[in-house]
Amino acid sequence: xxxxxxxxxxxxFKHDVHIPTRRITIASSRTYRTSKWVSQISxxxxxxxxxxxxxSNGYPLNAVPLQDGNPLTEDHIAPQLKERPFxxxxxxxxxxxxxxxxxxxxxxxKKKIFPALFALFYEDWLPENFAVFGYARTKMTDEELRxxxxxxxxxxIDKSANCGDKMxxxxxxxxxxxGQYSSExxxxxxDKKLKEKEGGKLPNRLFYLSIPPNIFVDVVRxxxxxxxxxxxxxxxxxxxxxxxxxxxxxxxxxxxxxxxxEDQIFRIDHYLGKELVENLSVLRFSNLVFEPLWSRNxxxxxxxxxxxxxxxxxxxxxxxxxxxxxxxMQNHLLQILALFAMETPVSLDAEDIRNEKVKVLRSMRPxxxxxxxxxxxxxxxxxxxxYPAYTDDPTVPKGSITPxxxxxxxxxxxxxxxxxxxxxxxxxxxxxxxxxIRVQFRHVPGNLYKRNFGTDLDKATNELVLRVQPDEAIYLxxxxxxxxxxxxxxxxxxxxxYRARYPRGIPDAYERLLLDAIEGERRLFIRSDELDAAxxxxxxxxxxxxxxxxxxxxxxxxxxxxxxAHYLAAKHNVRWGDxxxxxx
Ligand SMILES: NC(=O)C1=CN([C@@H]2O[C@H](COP(=O)(O)OP(=O)(O)OC[C@H]3O[C@@H](n4cnc5c(N)ncnc54)[C@H](OP(=O)(O)O)[C@@H]3O)[C@@H](O)[C@H]2O)C=CC1
Ligand SMILES: O=C1O[C@H](COP(=O)(O)O)[C@@H](O)[C@H](O)[C@H]1O
Numbered sequence: 001x002x003x004x005x006x007x008x009x010x011x012x013f014k015h016d017v018h019i020p021t022r023r024i025t026i027a028s029s030r031t032y033r034t035s036k037w038v039s040q041i042s043x044x045x046x047x048x049x050x051x052x053x054x055x056s057n058g059y060p061l062n063a064v065p066l067q068d069g070n071p072l073t074e075d076h077i078a079p080q081l082k083e084r085p086f087x088x089x090x091x092x093x094x095x096x097x098x099x100x101x102x103x104x105x106x107x108x109x110k111k112k113i114f115p116a117l118f119a120l121f122y123e124d125w126l127p128e129n130f131a132v133f134g135y136a137r138t139k140m141t142d143e144e145l146r147x148x149x150x151x152x153x154x155x156x157i158d159k160s161a162n163c164g165d166k167m168x169x170x171x172x173x174x175x176x177x178x179g180q181y182s183s184e185x186x187x188x189x190x191d192k193k194l195k196e197k198e199g200g201k202l203p204n205r206l207f208y209l210s211i212p213p214n215i216f217v218d219v220v221r222x223x224x225x226x227x228x229x230x231x232x233x234x235x236x237x238x239x240x241x242x243x244x245x246x247x248x249x250x251x252x253x254x255x256x257x258x259x260x261x262e263d264q265i266f267r268i269d270h271y272l273g274k275e276l277v278e279n280l281s282v283l284r285f286s287n288l289v290f291e292p293l294w295s296r297n298x299x300x301x302x303x304x305x306x307x308x309x310x311x312x313x314x315x316x317x318x319x320x321x322x323x324x325x326x327x328x329m330q331n332h333l334l335q336i337l338a339l340f341a342m343e344t345p346v347s348l349d350a351e352d353i354r355n356e357k358v359k360v361l362r363s364m365r366p367x368x369x370x371x372x373x374x375x376x377x378x379x380x381x382x383x384x385x386x387y388p389a390y391t392d393d394p395t396v397p398k399g400s401i402t403p404x405x406x407x408x409x410x411x412x413x414x415x416x417x418x419x420x421x422x423x424x425x426x427x428x429x430x431x432x433x434x435x436x437i438r439v440q441f442r443h444v445p446g447n448l449y450k451r452n453f454g455t456d457l458d459k460a461t462n463e464l465v466l467r468v469q470p471d472e473a474i475y476l477x478x479x480x481x482x483x484x485x486x487x488x489x490x491x492x493x494x495x496x497x498y499r500a501r502y503p504r505g506i507p508d509a510y511e512r513l514l515l516d517a518i519e520g521e522r523r524l525f526i527r528s529d530e531l532d533a534a535x536x537x538x539x540x541x542x543x544x545x546x547x548x549x550x551x552x553x554x555x556x557x558x559x560x561x562x563x564x565a566h567y568l569a570a571k572h573n574v575r576w577g578d579x580x581x582x583x584x
């Protein structure tokens with residue numbers, strides 16, 4: 001993809017000043033990005049903690065590479081790089097970062113974005129010079145915004161260490177501007193305030209669109225024309241949904257691209273920022289024991305499961321227009337599938353990974369009605385408590401047939417995965433909240449211990465489970481001899497429970513993704529051709545089921561979902577692993 005260099009730009013979004021990330025190799029034989037590396041030198045070696053650590057692609061974006069344990073000095077910089085001013089995605093003492101949360105009064109901003117920004121600040125990941133702006137129509141003063149934010153902030157890692165002080169420091173960097181989403185004049189006022197805080201330093205600006213999708217384009221137009229950075233970079237994080245189908249998604253992309261280049265658009269899918277999803281590639285590509293098994297030769301089926309133990313609860317207005325297939329499957333589960341099934345990328349660079357993901361998506365067969373079953377939760381009472389039906393939600397139209405549950409069978413028509421069912425299951429108001437990836441392996445051919453398993457050989461196959469949430473874990477179900485005389489086998493787990501192994505805690509997905517957007521790391525964001533390929537798989541199915549007004553199978557709130565999901569799995573010779581009764 002073309003990288004633009006336009007340091008003399010006028011005020012427009014389409015000028016993301018960005019050095020092409022050439023790579024250099026230094027003595028340790030590791031590969032570093034030059035622009036970031038130079039920025040590190042110019043920032044000083046003893047700067048903040050985020051300068052020591054790595055962004056999500058495993059490259060040390062800001063790291064100071066040590067040689068023989070010694071800190072890097074000016075002498076280690078190639079001569080041609082010494083004079084280059086720092087203008088990359090990271091910080092230098094001469095640059096500032098302004099993060100504007102558009103829709104700051106909303107649910108996502110309060111619940112996720114401000115807390116994630118605070119967590120980054122608390123852990124010293126944010127640059128030295130930064131300011132956070134809230135923008136929305138609601139009238140609020142800076143103080144009122146701070147008050148609103150402070151109610152949701154928590155100290156994730158160490159509740160006692162200076163948390164109060166850190167909160168005060170963070171809140172002092174938060175400001176608010178009230179304005180309409182389609183008013184260029186109001187964005188020009190925002191620009192003025194941003195400039196005041198930037199104080200003449202090189203301005204980098206990140207806009208987070210935490211607003212309903214029907215106003216994305218207005219905001220991008222106004223911000224682009226009146227509030228983009230004149231000399232630094234400007235980036236925009238766009239929240240889902242990215243359209244309702246291929247056509248509307250294409251229109252949205254075309255409209256955004258009137259004002260932004262593709263490399264300024266960060267389409268967020270927060271599941272890509274979850275720790276276990278991040279770890280999927282590490283597990284597969286850095287352990288000899290997994291990659292050789294990663295194909296139709298050894299894997300019988302793959303299951304991607306999402307369940308929530310609550311209903312739409314207030315979000316019915318949004319949800320009813322989308323349904324569970326668009327809300328969870330077309331994005332979160334499909335992204336996991338693509339990461340799971342892609343071929344080995346050339347490198348960990350964003351474009352190499354996204355190229356492989358697109359290839360997988362384009363190798364898949366678009367879904368048909370017979371590949372899917374849909375459900376909707378109904379009200380019921382249990383233990384003296386009553387649970388509402390989906391259609392009891394006052395924000396849901398009466399008689400709605402929008403699915404709150406779906407199960408689907410997908411296939412990848414390539415040499416690696418031919419014939420392997422990838423089953424997805426997603427539902428609201430189920431018995432538990434859980435997201436997991438389950439890999440069921442084939443039988444051991446000619447198993448010497450066959451007779452110890454009785455008639456059900458399926459019970460004896462290995463299963464690898466990546467529990468994305470809650471209580472992150474990776475475990476492998478194996479057959480094992482029960483200690484003692486005689487020969488009795490049982491199913492046991494080789495178990496990596498994160499809370500036992502890594503007690504420090506796990507960052508929220510939004511922390512990782514915000515940091516990546518600040519660093520200009522696009523690996524975990526969705527490229528427009530990925531999005532097109534994802535919609536191409538689901539659009540025909542969605543159209544047909546809406547035209548035919550397919551009635552969802554009802555399931556009780558708090559149950560395990562409609563029985564149709566079992567028939568769908570059985571049709572492909574699969575049993576859902578989460579219902580085996582052997583869950584850890
Ligand atoms: N909430 C969540 O858990 C998730 C949300 N998302 C996505 O993130 C985005 C923001 O979500 P969320 O915070 O829940 O949304 P909200 O409905 O809370 O909207 C955010 C803000 O946008 C403004 N707004 C709301 N409706 C309209 C409207 N019709 N016209 C103009 N402005 C409006 C309001 O601010 P004001 O009136 O002050 O201008 C509101 O505070 C959406 O795209 C959503 O789909 C994605 C994943 C999860
Ligand atoms: O994108 C969405 O995700 C949430 C679930 O996110 P999680 O991180 O809490 O698992 C879901 O509730 C919502 O409907 C959907 O829009």
